[in-house]
Amino acid sequence: MPGAHIEPVIGRYVHLDIAGVSHRVYFEEAGSGIPLVCLHTAGADGRQYRHLMSDDAITGHFRVLAFDLPWHGKSNPPPGWQDHEYRLTTRTYADAILAFCEGLELDRPVVMGCSIGGRIVLHLAAAHADRFRALIGLEAADFQTPWYDTTWLHRTDVHGGEVCAALVSGLIAPHSPAESRWETLWMYMLSGPGIFRGDLHFYRVDGDLRATTPGIDTSVCPLFLLTGEYDFSCEPEDTLRTAKRIAGAEVTIMERLGHFPMSENPEQFRRYIMPVLERIRGLAR
Amino acid sequence: MDGVADTALLEAAERIPDLVNACAPVVRRGRWLTAEFLLEIGDVPYHVSVESGRIRAFERGPLLMRSWTFAIHADAEGWREHWRPLPRPGFHDIFAMAKCGLARIQGDLRPLMANLLYVKDVLAAPRCLAQ
Numbered sequence: 416m417p418g419a420h421i422e423p424v425i426g427r428y429v430h431l432d433i434a435g436v437s438h439r440v441y442f443e444e445a446g447s448g449i450p451l452v453c454l455h456t457a458g459a460d461g462r463q464y465r466h467l468m469s470d471d472a473i474t475g476h477f478r479v480l481a482f483d484l485p486w487h488g489k490s491n492p493p494p495g496w497q498d499h500e501y502r503l504t505t506r507t508y509a510d511a512i513l514a515f516c517e518g519l520e521l522d523r524p525v526v527m528g529c530s531i532g533g534r535i536v537l538h539l540a541a542a543h544a545d546r547f548r549a550l551i552g553l554e555a556a557d558f559q560t561p562w563y564d565t566t567w568l569h570r571t572d573v574h575g576g577e578v579c580a581a582l583v584s585g586l587i588a589p590h591s592p593a594e595s596r597w598e599t600l601w602m603y604m605l606s607g608p609g610i611f612r613g614d615l616h617f618y619r620v621d622g623d624l625r626a627t628t629p630g631i632d633t634s635v636c637p638l639f640l641l642t643g644e645y646d647f648s649c650e651p652e653d654t655l656r657t658a659k660r661i662a663g664a665e666v667t668i669m670e671r672l673g674h675f676p677m678s679e680n681p682e683q684f685r686r687y688i689m690p691v692l693e694r695i696r697g698l699a700r
Numbered sequence: 701m702d703g704v705a706d707t708a709l710l711e712a713a714e715r716i717p718d719l720v721n722a723c724a725p726v727v728r729r730g731r732w733l734t735a736e737f738l739l740e741i742g743d744v745p746y747h748v749s750v751e752s753g754r755i756r757a758f759e760r761g762p763l764l765m766r767s768w769t770f771a772i773h774a775d776a777e778g779w780r781e782h783w784r785p786l787p788r789p790g791f792h793d794i795f796a797m798a799k800c801g802l803a804r805i806q807g808d809l810r811p812l813m814a815n816l817l818y819v820k821d822v823l824a825a826p827r828c829l830a831q
Contacts, residue, residue, distance in 0.1 A: 574814065581817040582795065585820070586793075645789045
């Protein structure tokens, strides 16, 4: 009788100094080749990228890595967390990414981020382009109009996990398979108290990049932006407006996808991300 | 006219109680909600009474001096598109509709937000009629 199916994904912990504080950070990886660091959405964790890590066509050419930001997934909050309100800032977010890439000694990795991950990719493109081989922003824009009051995400009289999942449920395209839809929502139900809201501090308060993005030089580091047509948080128009101000940025509007392309409908996302990854492989030759 | 709540649209709305009450997972999802809310389809109001996830009454208004906790309004075209099996972008979620001015969400939002997955299921229930 054959043994059980074991996925090629391996999870480990790395100790990183982020913004002067020591953190125990969980990450998963699969494959070998060009390092491809994947950044999860707000209030979620790295498992959103599990389908990429089990795709031989990708892992045959890329070392796919996804770490859980501190306070997320299996990455602990720092000691003393109980006395502080969690708030993600541009500095701590960028420091976490740079610390992870340096800590694992990744050679000019590709970074692909979604939602807040897409926003920080724009910051990386503006401030640290020479450190990266290419940057991919999923559901990324320099600014987005808020569509709800984030105080609903962290109260004692409303279940945080359920309201987080309920709010983001509308960002998933109606075409997405039920299993993938509910797996995506499950990740939101798992989030620690106030963490989704704390991530949105970066998104809404600290991360307005409208004045920064015109300075991005895509000749130093190519930039690819892909946004789902059903995303009403980062609307296609937001991404198109952002790209219009960045010479050389390449934009794709993805049909039948919403705000979580890699997890809500992996097959559909594959049609769009494979050509981008192929292009990046070509750059490396 | 697209903006007018025609008979077929209102008949679809009035199927909501049967559709919800026949779906055990949805009723279970709403088991913490007992409240009355207002569902407005264009200028036609419905008072929806929910008791532990089951829809106990679905009454066409206006009903004089009747209270409600929260209200959700969209015009006929908005609901018509929301209830398609695969709505167009912007019409597929009540918050998407609110963001672009197609819907209004008002009143005491705590019971809505505490049971949001359930309320979204209730509002989208007629979608299955078109399949």
